Amino acid sequence: MPVATTTTGRRPLTTAPTNTREDAPAVDASGETGTGFAARVSLGRVFAPVPSEFLLIASTALILTGFGLMMVLSATMATSVAAGDSPFEVVMKQAAFAIIGIPLMFLCSRMPVRFWKKIAWPALILATLFQLLVFIPGLGVTNDGNQNWIQIAGFQAQPSEFLKLSLALWLGYVLYRKQSLLRSWKHVFIPVVPVGGLVIGLVAVGSHDLGTxxxxxxILLGCLFFSGVRLRMFLVPLLLVIFAAVYFAVTSPNRMARIMSSLVNFDSTACYNAAVGDCYQAVHGVWALANGGLFGLGLGNSREKYGWLPAKSNDYIFAILGEELGLIGCAVVLVLFTLFAVGAFHIIRKTHDPFIRIVSGGIIVWIVGQAIVNTGVVLRLFPVLGVPLPFLSQGGTSLLSVLLACGVLLSFARTLPQPPAAAPAVAAPARRVR
Structure with missing residues (x-):
C-alpha cells in the first residue's frame, strides 16, 4: 500500500501501534502496569506513617489492656481454685473480649470521619434498644440493687456501657450540625437535653445505676463544653446534672448509706468494727493499699483477695494493684492514663473539625473521668459508685466498649494535619582554590 507523503516530499513519522483493548493494562513511565502501581500505592497507604497521637493512644490502650488481664488473673485465681474451677477461668473470659476488641479497635481506626457521622443516630437508637432488654423478665439481672445487666445462655453483659460511646457520637453529630446556632438557647437544649435526659433516665432511674x-x-457536659457553647448556657445543664445527682442520691436509702459511710472517720469504732457494714469494703480497700507500701507484696501475693475484698476484680481492682505492686505500680497505671489523656487532648487541640473535637472531648471525659472516680472511691475520696476502672476491671462489655472508643480516637488521629516535611539541605558549591 503506498505511503502518503507530505508537501515537502518527506515521509511522515510513524507512531508505534497502540493497543485499543479496554482490558489492556496501562503502562506508566517506569514501565510498570497501572494495576501493579495502584496496588503499590494502596499498600503504601496501609503502611504510611501515623501521627504521634495515634501511637500514643494505641500503645497506652494496649499496655493498659495487658495490665488489666494480668491483674484480673491475679485477683481471681485463688477464688477460682477454691470453687473447684481452673485458675484461668475468669481471665480467659476477659481475654476473649480483648481478642475481639483489639482487632475491632484497629478496624475502627481505618473508618473515615463521615462513617462516624452517619452512624451517630442509628448507634444511639440501637444502644437504647439494647438497654431496654434489662427490663424484660428473664433477661434482666439485678446486682446490688442495680438492674443493669442481661444474661442470655450464660452470657452476661452490661448494655449501658455501649450507651456511653453512642451518646458521645450522637452529641458530637448534633452539636456539629448546629455549630452556627449554638448562641441560641433552644438550639443548645433541643434535642440535646430531652434525648440525653431519656438515655440517662433509663440507666439512673430505670436501672437504679447512679454510677453509670x-x-x-x-459525657453530656463534656460534649457541651467542647462544642464551644457560651458559659451561661453551659451552667444551666451543669446545675440540672447536680440537682439530678443529689435527687437520685437522697431518694435511695442504699445510696445514702454508701455516701454516709464515706464521711465516717476511718479510725472511728463504728467504721473499724463494721464486719459486714457499709464501711467493710472501703476499709479493706485501704488496708490493701497500706499493705502494699512502696514496692508491694509481689504479683499474686495479695492477702485481701482471699475473701476479704468482695469486688476485688472489678470496682476495687486498684486496691489489689496497690497491694501487689505498691505505690510504684499504682503510679505507672496513673501515668499511662495521663499519657492517654495527653494523646486525646492533642487531637482536640489540633483538629479543625468540630465533630472530632466534641466526640473526642466526650470520650476523654468518660474514660479518664471514670478512672479518676474509681481510684477516688478506693482512696475513700468519693462514695462507692460502682464504676469499673477502664481497661483493668473485670467486665467484658466494659473492656469492649472502651476499646471501640479508642478505635474512634485513632480514626480521628489519622485526620490530623501533619507538619510539612523539611526540605533536603542543599550542599553549598565548593569554592575554587586558585
Whole structure:
C-alpha cells in the first residue's frame, strides 16, 4: 500500500501501534502496569506513617489492656481454685473480649470521619434498644440493687456501657450540625437535653445505676463544653446534672448509706468494727493499699483477695494493684492514663473539625473521668459508685466498649494535619582554590 507523503516530499513519522483493548493494562513511565502501581500505592497507604497521637493512644490502650488481664488473673485465681474451677477461668473470659476488641479497635481506626457521622443516630437508637432488654423478665439481672445487666445462655453483659460511646457520637453529630446556632438557647437544649435526659433516665432511674448515670451526665457536659457553647448556657445543664445527682442520691436509702459511710472517720469504732457494714469494703480497700507500701507484696501475693475484698476484680481492682505492686505500680497505671489523656487532648487541640473535637472531648471525659472516680472511691475520696476502672476491671462489655472508643480516637488521629516535611539541605558549591 503506498505511503502518503507530505508537501515537502518527506515521509511522515510513524507512531508505534497502540493497543485499543479496554482490558489492556496501562503502562506508566517506569514501565510498570497501572494495576501493579495502584496496588503499590494502596499498600503504601496501609503502611504510611501515623501521627504521634495515634501511637500514643494505641500503645497506652494496649499496655493498659495487658495490665488489666494480668491483674484480673491475679485477683481471681485463688477464688477460682477454691470453687473447684481452673485458675484461668475468669481471665480467659476477659481475654476473649480483648481478642475481639483489639482487632475491632484497629478496624475502627481505618473508618473515615463521615462513617462516624452517619452512624451517630442509628448507634444511639440501637444502644437504647439494647438497654431496654434489662427490663424484660428473664433477661434482666439485678446486682446490688442495680438492674443493669442481661444474661442470655450464660452470657452476661452490661448494655449501658455501649450507651456511653453512642451518646458521645450522637452529641458530637448534633452539636456539629448546629455549630452556627449554638448562641441560641433552644438550639443548645433541643434535642440535646430531652434525648440525653431519656438515655440517662433509663440507666439512673430505670436501672437504679447512679454510677453509670453520672458518667453519662459527665459525657453530656463534656460534649457541651467542647462544642464551644457560651458559659451561661453551659451552667444551666451543669446545675440540672447536680440537682439530678443529689435527687437520685437522697431518694435511695442504699445510696445514702454508701455516701454516709464515706464521711465516717476511718479510725472511728463504728467504721473499724463494721464486719459486714457499709464501711467493710472501703476499709479493706485501704488496708490493701497500706499493705502494699512502696514496692508491694509481689504479683499474686495479695492477702485481701482471699475473701476479704468482695469486688476485688472489678470496682476495687486498684486496691489489689496497690497491694501487689505498691505505690510504684499504682503510679505507672496513673501515668499511662495521663499519657492517654495527653494523646486525646492533642487531637482536640489540633483538629479543625468540630465533630472530632466534641466526640473526642466526650470520650476523654468518660474514660479518664471514670478512672479518676474509681481510684477516688478506693482512696475513700468519693462514695462507692460502682464504676469499673477502664481497661483493668473485670467486665467484658466494659473492656469492649472502651476499646471501640479508642478505635474512634485513632480514626480521628489519622485526620490530623501533619507538619510539612523539611526540605533536603542543599550542599553549598565548593569554592575554587586558585
Amino acid at each position: 448515670g453520672l458518667i453519662l451526665m459527665a
